[in-house]
Amino acid sequence: MTHYNFDEIIERRGTDCFKWDALPAMYGHDDLTPMWVADMDFRSPDFVMEALRRRCEHEVLGYTMPSKAYWQATTAWLDKHYYIQTTKETLHFIPGIVAGIAYTLLCLTQPGDRVLVTTPVYPPFLNLPRESGRTLVCSPLKIENGRFAIDFDDFARKAEGCKLFILSNPHNPAGTVWGEAVLRRIADICENKGLLVVSDEIHADLTLSPHRHVSYSTVSEAAARHSLTFMAPSKTFNIAGLGSSVCHIANPELRKRFFGWLDALGVAGGNIFAFTAAEAAFAHGEEWLQQMLEYLKTNAETLATFLKEQMPRVKVVLPEASYLAWLDFSDYGLSHKELSDRLINRAKVALNDGTTFGGDAYACCFRMNLGCPRSVLLDALQRIEAALR
Ligand SMILES: Cc1ncc(COP(=O)(O)O)c(C=O)c1O
Numbered sequence: 001m002t003h004y005n006f007d008e009i010i011e012r013r014g015t016d017c018f019k020w021d022a023l024p025a026m027y028g029h030d031d032l033t034p035m036w037v038a039d040m041d042f043r044s045p046d047f048v049m050e051a052l053r054r055r056c057e058h059e060v061l062g063y064t065m066p067s068k069a070y071w072q073a074t075t076a077w078l079d080k081h082y083y084i085q086t087t088k089e090t091l092h093f094i095p096g097i098v099a100g101i102a103y104t105l106l107c108l109t110q111p112g113d114r115v116l117v118t119t120p121v122y123p124p125f126l127n128l129p130r131e132s133g134r135t136l137v138c139s140p141l142k143i144e145n146g147r148f149a150i151d152f153d154d155f156a157r158k159a160e161g162c163k164l165f166i167l168s169n170p171h172n173p174a175g176t177v178w179g180e181a182v183l184r185r186i187a188d189i190c191e192n193k194g195l196l197v198v199s200d201e202i203h204a205d206l207t208l209s210p211h212r213h214v215s216y217s218t219v220s221e222a223a224a225r226h227s228l229t230f231m232a233p234s235k236t237f238n239i240a241g242l243g244s245s246v247c248h249i250a251n252p253e254l255r256k257r258f259f260g261w262l263d264a265l266g267v268a269g270g271n272i273f274a275f276t277a278a279e280a281a282f283a284h285g286e287e288w289l290q291q292m293l294e295y296l297k298t299n300a301e302t303l304a305t306f307l308k309e310q311m312p313r314v315k316v317v318l319p320e321a322s323y324l325a326w327l328d329f330s331d332y333g334l335s336h337k338e339l340s341d342r343l344i345n346r347a348k349v350a351l352n353d354g355t356t357f358g359g360d361a362y363a364c365c366f367r368m369n370l371g372c373p374r375s376v377l378l379d380a381l382q383r384i385e386a387a388l389r
Helices: 024-025 044-058 068-082 096-106 124-131 150-157 179-190 221-223 252-265 273-286 286-310 336-346 373-387
Strands: 091-094 114-119 135-142 141-143 147-149 162-168 195-198 225-230 245-248 316-319 323-330 365-369
Touching: 024 141, 044 273, 068 091, 068 273, 096 124, 096 162, 096 195, 096 221, 096 245, 096 252, 114 150, 114 221, 124 135, 135 150, 150 162, 150 245, 162 252, 162 336, 179 195, 179 221, 221 225, 245 252, 245 323, 286 323, 286 336, 286 373, 336 373
Parallel strands: 114 135, 114 162, 162 195, 195 225
Antiparallel strands: 091 245, 141 147, 225 245, 316 323, 323 365
């Protein structure tokens, strides 16, 4: 058995990585601990790097296509981890999930159509409908027993007249695992009111035990009929910079329409490194993933213990999947500006600003990325505690 070391501190500055090298542009400083954009400071797996190196030994990088081995590794992984029956025919490569949602809006909705999301949510879910001239409809989540919950009365009311619901499954922020009953209820409402559903399952592989991911299209016939599911190895194996995702559609008519559009866009050819990395990750990734998930789980527990003991005024929604915790500092009675100032200028930590996940209702909230060595996490938490003391 290989023992992977997630405690290792790897210098990422100077690699044009967004998380570290965009700090001056995004936060006005370059000396912050970046706990914002959702990638991890861990080394990408050795078997992925080896596959990429091997491919580079052949020095012609012309147009490419997904290989049989890529489809085999992908379908086997999805069957095992998502409990979802896929075949090469039900899947289509997409270069990224944000792009996939944009393609969906353009292909399956019209300007002015209403698009439903549940807030707080991953900012592109808000920006894509707005920027494409659709009408954004937000149903705020509730917090029940320290986790996000859908307010179904509000959701059902808002779903009326909408064309599409964009579901984050698990939910970003906080990786809330929705579970079968909740997903079935969403499916019933969306079917009754005639909505299509995009289920973005990019964080599904990062589901932390004892939680279990349920893929949306598997919960009912209606869900399978009216949904598009987006999945990727990018968060799972920390290869987001390669742009490698897939779309699964069970409904043959919807598939024909959407995959036809993707082919017209010319995205099926993907890119050489995306296919090579995804195939290696899916074929050999089990052991690495299990060790990494244990590490993330302990990071989440470390955060929970620290907050309980040192900062009990912070309300937290802990990750059930992923490494994205949601922190609510409203108990400190500080304004958004004061909180941001203390976190950035005193604690020297870059968190995601809660307002970008759904507006002023989240002015005292911040998303924290725990995908880093534990020593970095603890150091940042101590600085946050001191800055708010
Ligand atoms: C819910 C969710 N969807 C999509 C993405 C981005 O996916 P991609 O890089 O494939 O566009 C992220 C990245 O943080 C995410 O959290």
